[in-house]
Amino acid sequence: MSMLTSLSRRVFHHRTMSSFAAVAQQVKLDILSATHLEDNIAKRKEISRTFISDTITVPTHEMYEYATLATLGDDVYFEPSTKALEDHMAKITGKEAALFVPSGTASNQIALRTHLIQPPYSILCDHRAHIEKYEAGGTAFHSGAAVTTVIPSNGHHLTLDDVKDNIILDTDIHFATTQVVALENTLNGTIIPQEEVIAISEFVHSHGKKLHLDGARLWHVAAETGTSVKELCDPFDSVSLCFSKGLGAPVGSCLVGTEAFIKKARAFRKLFGGAMRQTGILAASAAYALSYNFPLLPQVHQLAKRLEAGLEEIGVDILSKAETCMIFYDPASVGVTFDEIADRASQLAEPLVLGGSRLVVHIQTSESAVDDLLSVIRQLAEEKKAAGFVKPETPVNGSSKSRNVYMRR
Template sequence: MDFRSDTVTKPTQSMRNAMAKAVVGDDVYGDDPTVNELEEWVAKENGFEAALFTTSGTQANLLALMSHCERGDEYLCGQQAHNYKFEAGGAAVLGSIQPQPIENNPDGTLDFNKLTAAIKPDDSHFARTKLLSLENTINGKVLPMQYLAEAREFVDFHGLQLHLDGARVYNAAAALDVEVKEIGKYFDSMTICLSKGLAAPIGSLLLGNKAFIAKARRIRKMLGGGMRQAGILAAAGKLALTEQVPQLKIDHSNAKKLALGLAAIDGFHVNPEFIHTNIVFAKLDSTVDIKSLAQKLSQDGITISPGNPVRFVTHNDISERDIDTVLEKIKAYR
């Protein structure tokens, strides 16, 4: 069992079957019917005009930033934002776009007063502020719907665009018990990752209006992201967004159980009330040798990422019984 991330999920047997039987064509020519069907379906399902199938969430976010912003522009985001902190500086390196990170509040939101202060004046000394990028979920926390509405009002007032890094937006929707389009309606663009808790082997989607997606498609080609018979992957992606969605609430329930169990172990500190979805962070006392613990667990076939805090992620390949097992082993090795 692997608790490092929900990116370690294996494709389901139905995905493997669908991939083997997928009708394919050359997607760069626009000839892959399975890709086309996925893009059209996901856009309509989530309230956008168009969508683009990409290799990864990192690529989808980069395409979004480069489509919203030109060289010398700036986007606002959180200090903990994935597209700022964990995507190799792609916006700056490849898009010549300046990130302006703002400290995230404990609940993952960004303070609108701080965002306002970060918007640059119309002056040749400064980058041009064009975009606010939010992430939902962020570190497993769900942004409240009221906050999203306020973010829309904020960008409209300041003449900005609004992007959502929605790598785990289906987790957010499951936790809020709403349809994804109820989250997406506040945004000009949105990404969806298929290869995390939704268990597809590869792929993400970028959603927006037709002109925006046409621009992103051109940039995707420029970045080497034009795929040929990509319907093999898109077939699994469609099942990720249909068959696998109910699994997310099970993952959330397992994460809550894991959080409660860890909180009862000496040296582990978890507030279960902060566990909104499938990600659990546990702060450790100095008495916990996390590297030694990780090594011992690995001998039992249990993989974690040693750190403080230590992150556990539940997913399709982690069962409720697995939660019991890992808690028993941690107690034994403490």
């Protein structure tokens, strides 16, 4: 009886292992193609000639190597490299604490949800703000908040008067009072003057309200103005800073604020599904970006200004100047359409990737890409002129220098 039992067990074990081997074979995956190294080289080349965003930058070999040395903790419990990044972010922003999160959208939405306690309430922001246009209605969904959007009276940035004219402080039961004013710096590449930020901050805080900053690209402000990150963050109760926009890290943002605020925000991060595990390699990538990629931003700004100057020399209307890394332009002023530019650029031996009126220069943009883009537009403009196009005195197709065409970030 025992011999039969032993035999049965061996047969069962053999069948189980055979079945498992089949399942394991089904589960098995190799994502590395035979040409993946060559493909990555080609992708890096493509990115150096892509003007659609600075989110498409990729880790360098050096960033990869640094990231592999990170600690291997679980961030829901404790992750040393991530904690070191959070402590550093709190220090350079002058805040008490910081929280590493997967994205800028997560950072903004967690911040708003943490500030907002009991509805009805509303937030006030620029009508172009990321939290309003590009976060999938998250403010309403996550926080149940109404949004008051404001068109800047100066066409550039929100002013104290804009805030005063639109903030809801009344206790009239028909209105959702403003609890948070949210600014964005940079916004579409433009810088809010710090004196205006301070004036808005003093007014907002005098009424017991909160001031949040979507500082996804605040690094550009610091680089362009020479102002410390702490000074730029001082007027705000909370700030979101991104590592993948501008700085070239693969993933992540940090939310900074008081100890109590970040403790509550950490709970909302978990609630939103944003708590992660072995984040050390991501934190290390962000640290590398702060150390080695932030110093590249002045060169980015210089290249963007060179692109702007080249467009103006051709006769193209500039809708929003290169204050940092972005330019908005209108080629209708030389008789050319965006589609014509994109089509001609895609036919180059080394194609350019474009996306409408916004041109974004980033840390991996090549100088040759800028030269080639200007060459394409110049050639098209010359062809249109030879065909009889004359630049009209009045705006083309209802466009004007004060009008901007905005794209997602």
